[in-house]
Amino acid sequence: MDKSKAIELLKQALAEVPRLRELHHGNREFKLWHDKVLDIIKAGLDEDDQQRFPSSRKVSIVGGWPSDADFQEYYLHELEACETALQSIIQKDEIIGPDTTKPQLVMSRFSNRTLSCIIEILADGCTDSKLRTFFFKYNLVDIYEQSGKLTAKRRKVNDVFQHLCAVGGDGAARTLDSIVKEALRELYPRADSDQGRREYFFRRFPDLDVALRADGFQVQDGELIPVISAFIKPAAEEALLETLLDKYEFAIAKNHLKQSYENYIEGNWEAANGALRSFLQDVFDQIALIIAPQEAKQKAPGGERRKLLQEKDFIETDTEAKLVSGFFQFASNRGSHPGISNESDCRLRRYIAVALASYYLEKLEELHV
Numbered sequence: 246m247d248k249s250k251a252i253e254l255l256k257q258a259l260a261e262v263p264r265l266r267e268l269h270h271g272n273r274e275f276k277l278w279h280d281k282v283l284d285i286i287k288a289g290l291d292e293d294d295q296q297r298f299p300s301s302r303k304v305s306i307v308g309g310w311p312s313d314a315d316f317q318e319y320y321l322h323e324l325e326a327c328e329t330a331l332q333s334i335i336q337k338d339e340i341i342g343p344d345t346t347k348p349q350l351v352m353s354r355f356s357n358r359t360l361s362c363i364i365e366i367l368a369d370g371c372t373d374s375k376l377r378t379f380f381f382k383y384n385l386v387d388i389y390e391q392s393g394k395l396t397a398k399r400r401k402v403n404d405v406f407q408h409l410c411a412v413g414g415d416g417a418a419r420t421l422d423s424i425v426k427e428a429l430r431e432l433y434p435r436a437d438s439d440q441g442r443r444e445y446f447f448r449r450f451p452d453l454d455v456a457l458r459a460d461g462f463q464v465q466d467g468e469l470i471p472v473i474s475a476f477i478k479p480a481a482e483e484a485l486l487e488t489l490l491d492k493y494e495f496a497i498a499k500n501h502l503k504q505s506y507e508n509y510i511e512g513n514w515e516a517a518n519g520a521l522r523s524f525l526q527d528v529f530d531q532i533a534l535i536i537a538p539q540e541a542k543q544k545a546p547g548g549e550r551r552k553l554l555q556e557k558d559f560i561e562t563d564t565e566a567k568l569v570s571g572f573f574q575f576a577s578n579r580g581s582h583p584g585i586s587n588e589s590d591c592r593l594r595r596y597i598a599v600a601l602a603s604y605y606l607e608k609l610e611e612l613h614v
Contacts, residue, residue, distance in 0.1 A: 247289060248289055248290060248338070250289060251285050251286065251288065251289025251290050252289075252290075252334075252335060252338050254285045254289075255282065255285055255286070255331055255334060255335055256335060258278065258281065258282045258285070258331065259328065259331045259332065259335065261278060262324065262327075262328045262331075265278060265324055266321065266324060269317070270313075270316045270317045270319070270320035271316075275320070275323075275324065279327065282298065282327070282331065283295075283298060286298055286334070290334065294334050294337075297330045297333055297334055298327065298330045298331070298334070299323070299326045299327060299330060329358070329455065329456075329459045332358050333356045333357055333358040333459075336357050336358050336360075336361045337357035339361065354418075354422050354425075354460065354510070354512060355421070355422065355425055355457075355460050356456060356459060356460050358452070358456040358459070359425065359453070359456040359457055359459075359460055360406055360421065360425070361456075362450055362452050362453040362456050363424065363425050363428050363429075363453075364399060364402045364403050364406055365399065365450065366428055366429075366432055366450055366453070367379070367398075367402050367428050367432075368397075368398040368399035368402050369449070369450075370428075370432040371398070371432070373394075373398055376389060376398060376401070376402065377389060377390070379427075379431075380405060383420055383423070383424065385405050385408070385409075385420075388404055388405050388408045389401050389402070389404065389405050391404060392404055406421070409421050422511075425469075426468075426469055426510070429464055429467060429468075429469065430467045430468065433446055433464065433467035446464070457469070461592075462510070469510050470506050470510070471506070471509050471510065471592065471595065485603060485607070486502075486599060486602055486603045486606065487499065487502075489603075489606040489607070489609075489610060490502070490528075490606070492610075493531065493535070493606070493609070495527065495528060495531050497527050497531075498524050498525075498527040498528045498531065498602075501520045501521070501523040501524035501527060502520070502521075502524045504516075504517075504520040505517045505518075505520035505521045505524060505595065505598075508520060509591060509592075509595065512588070514587055514588060514590065514591040517591050517594075517595070518576060518590075518591055518594055521576065521594050521595055521598045522573065522576040522598075524598060524602070525572070525573075525576075525598045525601060525602055526546065526547055526573070527546075528602045528605065528606065529550060529551050529554065529569075529605070530546045530547070530550050532554065532559070532605060532606075532609055533550035533551070533553050533554050534550075535609065536553075536554060536557055536559050536609075537553060537557055540553055541553055548570075548573075551566075551569060551570070559605075559608070559609075560605075568601075569601065572597055572598070572601060575594070575597075576594055576598075
């Protein structure tokens, strides 16, 4: 099967999603539809597209006996993952074009669905003059202007993205990533609150939030930060964590947390790991100085102050102490040494560090210190 025929069949399959969404999780049609889509991809597209489309998985729900509602929610999540993958495959074809001999971008931190949204945002949010200035910084203004001054902005921005996809390699991928981040930072509208900005921004570009979360990111105050799951809304505990860091003036810890975010987004896994370890260590050091200030000042930062917190029953049990100590051993195992960490490894450390910090800062808050 040729590629154009496969893409056309996938578009037809995508049109069936609304009907599947209305079905009960016990239906047989989803399995037949899933297998059909997978067969189309295997017959007409490449291995990258096969990897994009999720395999059917067995239900695994933790935390009690799953209800019918749990199974229905899981079914809808599975269907949404398939829908997102199909949209990504189709939009990749629209960006790269029918020429399959072009090198495909595989190193970008963002999916082609996200890149398509950024093309729309740049074309909609910038004047032609501003776009020329924008791409001049990346030495891409010639590519932007190659199709002529009277060409629609969206087409010219798309030319730039196609050029970078055709060039391929780490350099082009880094440039694309920088363009995405700068576009969001510059075009994220001003409002009275971050929530107000989010609502306005994502009303204008409704597909962007879903696309970014599928890539593992969300927009907060114009900056990209990682999220736990494509199916989980921005975690409230992270907002609470930053509020408590500000309340207790843990400025150093907050700076380390910010550095870990920035390095995670840039793909600097080892540096992100090191910043996370420093972040959590400073949280415990500063809590010790609040709980037992005189004694803590006599203790070296790090393990000695955490041991003091255990003696003061702030870290209440041996099990808790082992959990905390285990994280620091785990964090040291692949800390800031280059080449020995990866994205999933770094993401796991981040989840644990944020959860531990939130737990103990909330505990501090309960003491009304």
